Every structure is written in structure tokens, then in C-alpha cells.
Amino acid sequence: MENRSGISDLLLSILEDLPQEAFKRFKDKLSHTDFEGKGPIRRGRLENADWTDTKNLLMESYGGAAAVDVTIDVLTQINLQESAAQLRAGSEKVLSKEKKKTAQVKEETRGNNRQWNQGPYAETHHAKDLRIDNPSLKGSAYQRKYREHIQEEYQVIENRKALLGEHVSLTKRYTELLIVKEHRGREEKKHEIITRGRRHAELMAQQTSLTQINLLFDSDGNLQNPRTVVLQGAAGIGKTVTARKIMLDWAAGKLYWKKFDYVFYINCREINHILKNQSGAKNRSAADLVLNNCPDREGPIKEIFEKPEKLLFIIDGFDELNSLLDIDDVSLYMDPFEKRPVETTLCSLLRKKVLQKSFLLITTRPTALEKLKENLKLPRFAEIMGFSADERKEYFHKFFCDEKKATEAFNFVKENEMLFTMCFVPIVCWIICTVLKQQMEKKEDLTQTSKTTTSVYLLFLSTLITDHITDTIEQSKTNLWALCSLAADGILERKILFEEDDLKKHNLSLSNIHSLFLSKNIFQKDTEYENVYSFIHLSFQEFFAALFYVLEEDEEIMKNSLSSKKDVKSLLKNYGISTNNYLMLTVRFLFGLSNRERLNDTEKKLHCKTSSGIRDDLLQWFEEETKKISSLSYKTYEELHDQLELFHCL
Structure with a gap:
């Protein structure tokens, strides 16, 4: 007996994912389709039909299973094979729901000899039991169950533009990213975002060395297929979304279907949180990391490890683990069931000590690249450049x-x-x-x-304050000042993750954050683990840091705050001697905010007074720097670049 409700929901989801033009082509082709002699749906009924109407017409005309078949057929005819494959995989899952429930009941009846701690990457006790496979499903049956589980886990992402907790389809929102397969060294004295932007423009002119996700593990003609691929990219460039899309596409049968029997996702932020904050045992085995991906954290782990060459581990956000590669080889091990400190386990996986024939896909920011490449065996490097x-x-x-x-x-x-x-x-x-x-x-x-970019950020911030005006104006100003001081201290200390103690230091309470910023994700509480906070992108932190120097000091707030004393001259001095210009975008924002029009906007939109002397301080510094560079009879490349950057500030 078919599950009509499940099929109906699935059809609607597929149709909603179609772009407007593709949906029009779908309805046109459907109106000419005579499926199994049942006749086409009349064009007049389809012409003004929306997604729900079209789904209802399909169900009414063909019935559940046949409606899926005709939809797959039409999608294939109009060259939407990806949507057709997604519908096929989803329908198999829906139509086997009752059988799946029966299997789950059987599995739940057996004794559960493993206990788990709460939280990410929880430790599996009784490690010896992991060496004995006794689940009701094995082989292809368990692989199918695992793929279905991964599709459920990775099919949606948080919708940043909506209310907190709302999600959108990953397939619907995801846009392909430019990837180049050649590795470049980290460029000095350039901010990540600015660097990528200029390099991106160069790439657009050259159009060389482009590759695709499905080709990352293919041979380049010189060496055998790489077993380790490093996918680098700047902050906010799409590394994590790409990693999650790989998980989803593999599970749906669109990517690496024949190459890997299993793909496992390891979140380095969660690993880092375990190392810094979790009390008690921090020992994990490779088996623990695998089972953390499995439904109910159970699976035929011994059988899975019998073919390590059919396993892919996606290690996402390696740059979060700064000291991981300081571990000596002596501490590493080969037994995937042996429990060691979680950093030792992950390092053993990276250096191919454990599960040597497995494949790795590592995402990281460029800041961790130099150290990472020294510790990997014959890695291939690729870089996400962003959107063309x-x-x-x-x-x-x-x-x-x-x-x-x-x-x-x-x-x-x-x-x-x-x-x-x-x-x-x-x-x-x-x-x-x-x-x-x-x-x-x-x-x-x-x-x-x-x-300008500054005005866009300012307008977005003012919209948030307007939308969340439940606080009084004075409360909003206090919260904004505290947030700006947190950002400024973080920039000077090169810190992007903040604990509750950091918030308390700046008089930021959880309720204030939630009411003013969290719902729109300007200042985001990481939902994967508690008590860790960050700006959703480094450029936001740099913007708030610049705003810290522009806003006029409130004596009462400063008296109760432990934040650094505001001194724009000290900031500019640090900018001049910084080794990699990590203050570049902060100073650019500072000049943008000191524009008379922006100062007026800031006072009007944020209800805050601005510092009267900030503009004079900036112009004096600019004049001194330009004179200094202009007086040089010969300019190096770095000095010419610095001169160009000064004019960018204007």
C-alpha cells in the first residue's frame, strides 16, 4: 500500500525547487505527455497552476506511484536529470517506509550495549563491543539506510534571512562555486576577503585551472588518484556549505556513488569545543567518529572498516584546530577501535596511520595551509574562489x-x-x-x-535595530556599544570565537544579544554547542570594530566595562606595522564611516552620537602616510601596494 501523503509531500518539494522558467517548461511538457495511455493533463488546467495545483493534478490524474514516474519522465525530457534523480531517490525511500519501520522495530528490540555521553562526538563506552557487528542490517541494506539518514540530516540549511530556526532546502539555495585545482602559497599583507576578490578578478580574466567537485579525486595524468584533497578558501567563501552539499549529493546518488560506500562528516569546530570546554573523558576512537554520523549512533562498524578504500572522511574547518599537527608521530596509532585523545585520533587519520587506504577531503582557511601541507601524504590542493x-x-x-x-x-x-x-x-x-x-x-x-559597502552594512544594522525596538533607545545604544567594543578587542587580539566570560567583560548579556542581534544572525550563538559566540563573518566583526572608534564614548558605559580604551591613533599605528595587514578592512570601514554623510546616517539611524575628532585624526594620519611614501625616491612593490591601499581608504 503506497504512502500517498509522503509521495504528495515529495512531489511538492521537488516542484518548489524548480526555478520559475524550469517550472514553466515542466508544465508545458507535461501537457503533451501521454503516460501509459492515460492521456495528458489539459493545458488549460496547467496554464495558471502553481506548485500545489500541479502536484494535485498529478496525484488526481495518475495516482501516487505513477505520478512519481511521470514526473521523473518529464524532468528527464527537459534535461533536469538532477531533480529527476532526487525524486527517484526520495520516492524509493517513501515507498519503502513501512518496510523500513519494521526493520527499525527489530533493531530497537535488541539490547543496546553502548552508552553515549550527550553532546557532539560523544564517547562510545565498551569499546570491545564495537569489534562485533550485530545490527539487524548489514551490507547494501545498511548502506541504503545510512544514505537515507544522511539525506534527512543534510537536506536543509539554516535560512539566515528568516527568523531564527527556519530552514531552506540546501539544493534550492546552493549555487555552484568556482574551484581551481592548483595550489598557491598564502599571499602576505592581504586580508583574506580582499585577496580573494583581486585574485578572483584575475581568475576571471585567465579562466585557467578550473575544476569541479566530482573531479577532485580523479587522476591528473601524472600521478595515481589522490587519497587526500585539501579544499581551501577564505572565511565565508562557502567551504562548509560545499562540504554539506557533498554529503547530500553522495547520499542522493549524484556524486561519488560508485567510488565510496560511506562518506563521514567531521566538524572541527565541535572537536575544538570538546578540547576546550567539555569536562570528563575526551578519548575517542576512529570508530566513535564514524558512528557519530550513523542513525542512532549504531552500525556494522567492523564491516565498514573492512574496506577502508571505499570510505571518504570530510574534515570540515581544519583551521579551527590550531595545535593539532604539533602531535608527535610516536603518539599516533593504527587500531581504529583504540581510544585515544580526540586530537590524537584525528591526527592519526590525517597522517594515514589509521585506515591508511581511506580518502580525506579537508576544508580549511589559508591561514592553516602552510602547516597542514607539511603533514599530509601526497595531497592535492584546490581552492574555492567564490561566485563567478x-x-x-x-x-x-x-x-x-x-x-x-x-x-x-x-x-x-x-x-x-x-x-x-x-x-x-x-x-x-x-x-x-x-x-x-x-x-x-x-x-x-x-x-x-x-x-558603498559601508552604507550597505550600516543600513542592514539599522534595519535590525528598527525591527527589534522592544528595548528602549538607551538600552539599544548600550548593547550596540558593548558589541562594538567586543569586536574591537577581538580584532586587536585576532580573536573570532568568544566565550561567556568575554561577553560579561563587555557587559553583554544573553538576553540583549538574543533580542537585538541573534534572530537575524549578526551576532550568532552557535547552535551546535552552547556558550560559544561569533560574528557570522569576519567582515561583520571588522565593521563593528570600526564603529567602536566612530561612536562617541559613554562615560557610564566605559566605567562599567573592562574593554580596551578607545584610541584610534594606536589602531592606525598598529595598522602601519602589522605583518599581514589584518587591520586593512577595519581601517577601510573606519574611513567609510567617517564620511560626513555616513556620520549623519549613523547618528540618525542608530540614535548614537559620533566622535567629533575622528575625521580629523584620520585625515591627519592619511596626510602623514602619503607624504612619507611620496618622499621615497624608489618604491618597492610593497610600498606601491601600501600607497594604493591608502587611496582605497578614501
Whole structure:
């Protein structure tokens, strides 16, 4: 007996994921399809039908299972094989639901000899039991169950533009990213985002060395297929979303289907949290890391390990584990069931001491790259460059879900070189789309409200404050000042993750964060583990840090705060001697905010007074620096670059 409710929901989900133009082509082809002699659905009934109407017509005309078959057939005819494959995999899952339930009941009846601690990557007790496989499902039956579980876990992502806790389809929102397969050394004296932006423009001109996710483990003609691939990219460039999309596509049969029997995801942020905060035992085996991915944290682990060459481990966010590679080889081990400190276990996996024939895909920021490459065996390096011009356009259309609005917003951004360049970073592209959408909904002129990157960030922040005006103006000002001081201290200390003690130091309470910032993810409480906070992207922290120097000090707030004393001259002095210009974007934001128009906007939109002397201090520093560089008879490349960067500040 077919599960009509499940099939109906599945069909609706597939149809909703289709872009508007593809949905029109689907209805047109459907109106000409005579499936198994049942006749086509009349064009008149389909012409103005939305997703729900079309789904109902399919169910009414063909019945549950046949409706799936005809939909797959039509999707294939209009070259939407990915959607067809997704529907096929989903229908197999729905139609076998009763059988699956029966298997689950059998599995639940057996004794559970393993106990788990709560929290991520919990320790499995009675490690010897892991060597004996006794679940009811093994082989291809368990592989099918595991794939279904992974599809459930990875099919959605948090929707940053919606209310806290709302999600969107990963397939619907995901936009392909440019990836190059050649490895480059980390460029000195350049901020990650600025570096990637300039390098991205160069890549667009050259169009060389491009590759795709499905080719990462293929031979390049010189060596055998690599077993370790390092996928690097700047903050906010899409590494984690790409890693999760790989998990989803593998489970749906679209990627690495024949190459890997199992793909496992390891989140380095969670590992780092265990090392820093979790009390009690921190020992984990490789088996523990695998079972953390499995439904109910159980599976035929011995059988899985019999073919390590059919396993892929995705190690996401390696840069979160700064000291991992300081471990001596003597401490490493080969037994995948042996419990060791979790950092030793992960290091044994990276250095191919345990499960030597397995495959690794490691994502990291460039900051950890130099040390990482010294500890891997014959790795292949690839780099996520971000969105190309065409992919930025695609993202705008997916975000707005309206052809006219998407085109208007994209054309506006394309006219602004800085905004368009920054849109290569997915997280910044989302910020800009969010702000433009809000302005368009208010019928406001985009050219007057969104001229610069600084004004876009400022407008987004002011919208948040307006939306969350439950606090008094004075409370909002206090919370904003505290957030800015936290950001400024973090930038100076090169710190991006904050504990509750950091928040208390700056008089930030959880309720204030939640009411003013958390719901829109400007200042985000990490839902994967408690008591760790971060700005959703480094550029936000840099913006708030710059705002710290622009806002006029409140004596009462400063008296109760342990934050650094505000001194823009000291900041600019550090900028001049910094070894990698980590203050570059903060100083750019500072100049942008000190513009007279931005100062007026800040006071009007944020209800805060601005420092009267900040503009004079900046201009004096700028004049001194330009004179210093201009007086040089010969300029090195670095000095020419510094001179160019000074004019960027204006």
C-alpha cells in the first residue's frame, strides 16, 4: 500500500525547487505527455497552476506511484536529470517506509550495549563491543539506510534571512562555486576577503585551472588518484556549505556513488569545543567518529572498516584546530577501535596511520595551509574562489525568487564595482541581497541608499535595530556599544570565537544579544554547542570594530566595562606595522564611516552620537602616510601596494 501523503509531500518539494522558467517548461511538457495511455493533463488546467495545483493534478490524474514516474519522465525530457534523480531517490525511500519501520522495530528490540555521553562526538563506552557487528542490517541494506539518514540530516540549511530556526532546502539555495585545482602559497599583507576578490578578478580574466567537485579525486595524468584533497578558501567563501552539499549529493546518488560506500562528516569546530570546554573523558576512537554520523549512533562498524578504500572522511574547518599537527608521530596509532585523545585520533587519520587506504577531503582557511601541507601524504590542493559573475547572477535569482526584482537588484550591484566584487563571497552576497530586498520592499531608491559597502552594512544594522525596538533607545545604544567594543578587542587580539566570560567583560548579556542581534544572525550563538559566540563573518566583526572608534564614548558605559580604551591613533599605528595587514578592512570601514554623510546616517539611524575628532585624526594620519611614501625616491612593490591601499581608504 503506497504512502500517498509522503509521495504528495515529495512531489511538492521537488516542484518548489524548480526555478520559475524550469517550472514553466515542466508544465508545458507535461501537457503533451501521454503516460501509459492515460492521456495528458489539459493545458488549460496547467496554464495558471502553481506548485500545489500541479502536484494535485498529478496525484488526481495518475495516482501516487505513477505520478512519481511521470514526473521523473518529464524532468528527464527537459534535461533536469538532477531533480529527476532526487525524486527517484526520495520516492524509493517513501515507498519503502513501512518496510523500513519494521526493520527499525527489530533493531530497537535488541539490547543496546553502548552508552553515549550527550553532546557532539560523544564517547562510545565498551569499546570491545564495537569489534562485533550485530545490527539487524548489514551490507547494501545498511548502506541504503545510512544514505537515507544522511539525506534527512543534510537536506536543509539554516535560512539566515528568516527568523531564527527556519530552514531552506540546501539544493534550492546552493549555487555552484568556482574551484581551481592548483595550489598557491598564502599571499602576505592581504586580508583574506580582499585577496580573494583581486585574485578572483584575475581568475576571471585567465579562466585557467578550473575544476569541479566530482573531479577532485580523479587522476591528473601524472600521478595515481589522490587519497587526500585539501579544499581551501577564505572565511565565508562557502567551504562548509560545499562540504554539506557533498554529503547530500553522495547520499542522493549524484556524486561519488560508485567510488565510496560511506562518506563521514567531521566538524572541527565541535572537536575544538570538546578540547576546550567539555569536562570528563575526551578519548575517542576512529570508530566513535564514524558512528557519530550513523542513525542512532549504531552500525556494522567492523564491516565498514573492512574496506577502508571505499570510505571518504570530510574534515570540515581544519583551521579551527590550531595545535593539532604539533602531535608527535610516536603518539599516533593504527587500531581504529583504540581510544585515544580526540586530537590524537584525528591526527592519526590525517597522517594515514589509521585506515591508511581511506580518502580525506579537508576544508580549511589559508591561514592553516602552510602547516597542514607539511603533514599530509601526497595531497592535492584546490581552492574555492567564490561566485563567478554568472553564479552571482544565479544567486540573486534564487534569493529573490522574482525575475524582475532579481534583475533590478543584480544590475544595480553590477554598476558598483566594490559591491559587485564583494559579492564573490557567498556570505557577503547574502548581506547585500538582504539589504537591497528590504529597500525595494520599501519602494526606496537604491542609488541613494546603497552606494558603498559601508552604507550597505550600516543600513542592514539599522534595519535590525528598527525591527527589534522592544528595548528602549538607551538600552539599544548600550548593547550596540558593548558589541562594538567586543569586536574591537577581538580584532586587536585576532580573536573570532568568544566565550561567556568575554561577553560579561563587555557587559553583554544573553538576553540583549538574543533580542537585538541573534534572530537575524549578526551576532550568532552557535547552535551546535552552547556558550560559544561569533560574528557570522569576519567582515561583520571588522565593521563593528570600526564603529567602536566612530561612536562617541559613554562615560557610564566605559566605567562599567573592562574593554580596551578607545584610541584610534594606536589602531592606525598598529595598522602601519602589522605583518599581514589584518587591520586593512577595519581601517577601510573606519574611513567609510567617517564620511560626513555616513556620520549623519549613523547618528540618525542608530540614535548614537559620533566622535567629533575622528575625521580629523584620520585625515591627519592619511596626510602623514602619503607624504612619507611620496618622499621615497624608489618604491618597492610593497610600498606601491601600501600607497594604493591608502587611496582605497578614501
